[in-house]
Amino acid sequence: MGWILLFLEWLVDWARGTYWYLFGRRSGLCKGTISPLGPLVVDQNKKDRLLRKGTHTKYAVVGHPQTMDALFLHHSKRGVYYPKGGASEIPYHVIQVLEKHGGRVLVNAPVSSILADGKQSAYGVTVKAGGKDVEVLAPVTISNAGVFTTFKKLLPPEFQANPEVQGYLHTLKPGKGFFQVFAGFNATMEELGISSTNIRLYKSNNMDEMMEEYFDSDKDIAPDNIPMMYVSFPSAKDPTSCTRFPGQSRMVIHTMVNPKWFEQWHNVSEPERGEEYEKYKRRFANHLFDWACVHFPKLKEKLAMLHAVTPINMHGLRATYGSMLSAEHSLERYQPLNIAMTRCNTPVKNLYLSGQDVFSGGYSGALHGGLLCASTVMDHCLYIDLLLQQKKLKRKVVKKVE
Numbered sequence: 001m002g003w004i005l006l007f008l009e010w011l012v013d014w015a016r017g018t019y020w021y022l023f024g025r026r027s028g029l030c031k032g033t034i035s036p037l038g039p040l041v042v043d044q045n046k047k048d049r050l051l052r053k054g055t056h057t058k059y060a061v062v063g064h065p066q067t068m069d070a071l072f073l074h075h076s077k078r079g080v081y082y083p084k085g086g087a088s089e090i091p092y093h094v095i096q097v098l099e100k101h102g103g104r105v106l107v108n109a110p111v112s113s114i115l116a117d118g119k120q121s122a123y124g125v126t127v128k129a130g131g132k133d134v135e136v137l138a139p140v141t142i143s144n145a146g147v148f149t150t151f152k153k154l155l156p157p158e159f160q161a162n163p164e165v166q167g168y169l170h171t172l173k174p175g176k177g178f179f180q181v182f183a184g185f186n187a188t189m190e191e192l193g194i195s196s197t198n199i200r201l202y203k204s205n206n207m208d209e210m211m212e213e214y215f216d217s218d219k220d221i222a223p224d225n226i227p228m229m230y231v232s233f234p235s236a237k238d239p240t241s242c243t244r245f246p247g248q249s250r251m252v253i254h255t256m257v258n259p260k261w262f263e264q265w266h267n268v269s270e271p272e273r274g275e276e277y278e279k280y281k282r283r284f285a286n287h288l289f290d291w292a293c294v295h296f297p298k299l300k301e302k303l304a305m306l307h308a309v310t311p312i313n314m315h316g317l318r319a320t321y322g323s324m325l326s327a328e329h330s331l332e333r334y335q336p337l338n339i340a341m342t343r344c345n346t347p348v349k350n351l352y353l354s355g356q357d358v359f360s361g362g363y364s365g366a367l368h369g370g371l372l373c374a375s376t377v378m379d380h381c382l383y384i385d386l387l388l389q390q391k392k393l394k395r396k397v398v399k400k401v402e
């Protein structure tokens, strides 16, 4: 029964996609989805030129790192979602469900090691809580801290030498470092001329070549040659924002950077990084902000705060290589053999991996990573249960409406 439902779901999804492709608009089968507010490339001539040109075969064949952009565009072309009330709503609701079912959630409690015995079997973790190391014993240990942190930092060194663990580590490569700008404005979205549409800007159509040149560039010239950025306005997406923060708006800009440019400040605490670090960081932030102002000129005069986050700040989030998406999203990663290698079960018995490294980056990637991991631990495909649950909920909603 489950498989029939799964097939029907796929069929409906395929029909939606075909309709979208043929007619360029949503079919009646897409009632629950939100379409993007505007096309991704607004200039029709540019769009035609780009389509005629196609993908640069040299790079398409070799498979260079901009696979993430392709994945991202595919993922967002039928519209994206934003949680009402902001991203903190996600842990807020998840924690309530966990606690309702007997779980305990610790925050500000770094795990210093995964406990494992001589039989290559994990049996819990050591957590820093209240200034003390506390051992939490468990029959199953799940890590979403990323494959590099889990294997290189948290497992005892003798496990890292295990050839199977090494094989695992060689399958994935560390992702690109991220640089973010968070800006606040004393104006509404209407006053600023902004909307909920996400914008990705590139200085060249040959993304791979452009990114390679940038990553190879000298530290001193890099801040003036940023070739791409992603701009979004979280406050414009959140309908509760205008009541929670009246007369205010927020913008987030993401770009990628080579963590080497920030290496000299690595292992130096934030207050001790000094003026040179601040100035260097500001150069990236100002360049990105000015670029955003080309498209949204009203931003400049209403700016109230600008905060920049470098890959070494990302270490505060415990992202080992300063990448918010953890492992690199290259074509190599998505080769069938590599996909088969990056499983939730690990060479260490009772230790499982979850999150974005076992599926793909981003929130939905991490969500699927979690589902795959739970299915592995329970030895039961939870996707089918979820699909049936979704049908049940939909029927309930329909009944309510009727």
Ligand SMILES: Cc1cc2nc3c(=O)[nH]c(=O)nc-3n(C[C@H](O)[C@H](O)[C@H](O)COP(=O)(O)OP(=O)(O)OC[C@H]3O[C@@H](n4cnc5c(N)ncnc54)[C@H](O)[C@@H]3O)c2cc1C
Pocket (backbone or CB within 6 Å): 109, 110, 111, 112, 144, 145, 146, 149, 180, 317, 318, 324, 325, 354, 355, 356, 357, 361, 362, 363, 364, 366, 369
């Ligand atoms: C500013 C920002 C904006 C983003 N916007 C979007 C977006 O709009 N859409 C989208 O899809 N994705 C977005 N992302 C990416 C998204 O947040 C990640 O892809 C996703 O959270 C990955 O989930 P995860 O569970 O795999 O890992 P994470 O969310 O990184 O969770 C890993 C957790 O493990 C913790 N941890 C690591 N080591 C230890 C340790 N030793 N002890 C205890 N805890 C540890 C970390 O602190 C972290 O909380 C954004 C990320 C950032 C930083």
